[in-house]
Amino acid sequence: MLILNKTAGVFSKPSKRNMYEFLRSFNFHSGKLFLHKLVLGIETSCDDTAAAVVDETGNVLGEAIHSQTEVHLKTGGIIPPVAQQLHRENIQRIVQDALSASKVSPSELSAIATTIKPGLALSLGVGLSFSLQLVDQLKKPFIPIHHMEAHALTIRLTNKVEFPFLVLLISGGHCLLALVRGVSDFLLLGKSLDIAPGDMLDKVARRLSLIKHPECSTMSGGKAIEHLAKQGNKLHFDFKPPMQRARNCDFSFSGLHHVIDKMIMQKEKEEGIEKGQILSSAADIAAAVQHTIACHIAKRTHRAILFCKQRDLLCQSNAVLVVSGGVASNLYIRKALEIVTDATQCTLLCPPPRLCTDNGIMIAWNGVERLRAGLGILHSTEGIRYEPKCPLGADISKEVGEAAIKVPRLKMKI
Ligand code: KG4
Ligand code: ZN
Numbered sequence: 001m002l003i004l005n006k007t008a009g010v011f012s013k014p015s016k017r018n019m020y021e022f023l024r025s026f027n028f029h030s031g032k033l034f035l036h037k038l039v040l041g042i043e044t045s046c047d048d049t050a051a052a053v054v055d056e057t058g059n060v061l062g063e064a065i066h067s068q069t070e071v072h073l074k075t076g077g078i079i080p081p082v083a084q085q086l087h088r089e090n091i092q093r094i095v096q097d098a099l100s101a102s103k104v105s106p107s108e109l110s111a112i113a114t115t116i117k118p119g120l121a122l123s124l125g126v127g128l129s130f131s132l133q134l135v136d137q138l139k140k141p142f143i144p145i146h147h148m149e150a151h152a153l154t155i156r157l158t159n160k161v162e163f164p165f166l167v168l169l170i171s172g173g174h175c176l177l178a179l180v181r182g183v184s185d186f187l188l189l190g191k192s193l194d195i196a197p198g199d200m201l202d203k204v205a206r207r208l209s210l211i212k213h214p215e216c217s218t219m220s221g222g223k224a225i226e227h228l229a230k231q232g233n234k235l236h237f238d239f240k241p242p243m244q245r246a247r248n249c250d251f252s253f254s255g256l257h258h259v260i261d262k263m264i265m266q267k268e269k270e271e272g273i274e275k276g277q278i279l280s281s282a283a284d285i286a287a288a289v290q291h292t293i294a295c296h297i298a299k300r301t302h303r304a305i306l307f308c309k310q311r312d313l314l315c316q317s318n319a320v321l322v323v324s325g326g327v328a329s330n331l332y333i334r335k336a337l338e339i340v341t342d343a344t345q346c347t348l349l350c351p352p353p354r355l356c357t358d359n360g361i362m363i364a365w366n367g368v369e370r371l372r373a374g375l376g377i378l379h380s381t382e383g384i385r386y387e388p389k390c391p392l393g394a395d396i397s398k399e400v401g402e403a404a405i406k407v408p409r410l411k412m413k414i
Pocket of ligand 2: 147151171325326356357
């Protein structure tokens with residue numbers, strides 16, 4: 001039974017007739033014989049409605065995405081019922097567009113893979129409900145997807161990467177370091193104890209009113225900070241990286257956020273401007289904030305690499321660090337991580353920016369990975385629920401903390 005919470009319960013599910021009409025709209029018969037298995041991936045865990053068709057070898061046959069960023073920028077953050085409504089309005093078109101672009105008829109699909117955890121309850125509910133109807137009509141296997149697992153495995157679509165590898169996932173909703181030992185075999189080394197770095201960057205960008213900045217008005221908070229930071233001087237502000245004394249791989253961003261907020265208030269007083277106007281020192285603040293979180297993320301990742309090396313958990317001849325999630329598209333943070341991987345003889349790999357942020361391709365690819373490994377392929381949809389909160393893998397962060405590895409100081413000349 002599909003469990004939807006109260007608000008999601010009023011979701012106007014596509015009626016059976018609508019679904020038939022939707023399926024009938026695919027009257028094309030490509031005549032093409034697909035030799036490989038094909039997976040349709042559907043993503044609605046946060047504020048992007050996305051779908052893609054990917055084949056077994058990693059060919060992306062079609063994709064479509066509807067981003068809600070502009071709407072949420074105007075309201076100053078994601079309002080879950082608004083996100084839900086936008087997913088409802090767009091999901092059918094987005095799935096249809098991805099299928100049409102792929103020239104695959106729904107009957108040719110091998111399976112449908114959909115994000116069911118973790119994420120915003122109201123958003124997850126729309127994707128799951130739509131997918132279950134499709135699965136029911138088409139009589140296809142269903143593959144439930146963990147959003148963070150999908151981010152972690154994306155690199156295997158673009159690069160030849162064998163297990164095990166270390167992954168750093170940094171986005172608007174997540175921040176974690178994990179060892180990936182197999183398609184669904186993860187060891188969690190550390191995570192954020194409070195908010196995610198993307199969330200912090202979004203909050204700082206909002207506080208700096210960057211939406212009013214002519215160069216940044218359509219950018220996400222993180223992208224706006226990266227853009228503005230290029231024009232600023234990071235040395236004009238001295239924010240201390242968090243958790244310097246904690247010898248583990250956990251992260252924290254809310255204390256730093258509080259310090260930055262206070263600094264912005266002080267600067268507004270000094271410059272004699274009102275909250276909502278853009279500070280003349282906004283670019284310097286952006287540069288310093290970006291530098292501080294880059295150092296924090298680099299240091300925790302450095303410790304994770306040393307821990308894995310100490311326990312012989314990574315491939316000795318080619319230890320790989322993969323970085324993904326929306327914040328991983330930040331080139332300054334990537335540079336900081338490059339300094340760490342150079343110092344530890346690791347290879348740093350990042351998916352291209354468009355595959356770092358949420359997309360349907362990573363969900364379809366996760367479906368392919370699970371199909372190939374024979375893991376979590378469901379032939380009955382009974383009892384499937386979405387899970388707003390869901391950890392990734394087995395948590396060994398306590399053991400990491402107990403190892404108390406001292407990280408050598410690196411010069412962060414970026
Ligand atoms: O992975 P994603 O698309 O969605 C989540 O699962 O959260 O990540 C979105 C987050 C937002 O917080 C956004 O501000 C941040 O990624 N982001 C960036 C950059 N581009 C997007 N942060 C830093 N630098 C960027 N260039
Ligand atoms: Zn994400």
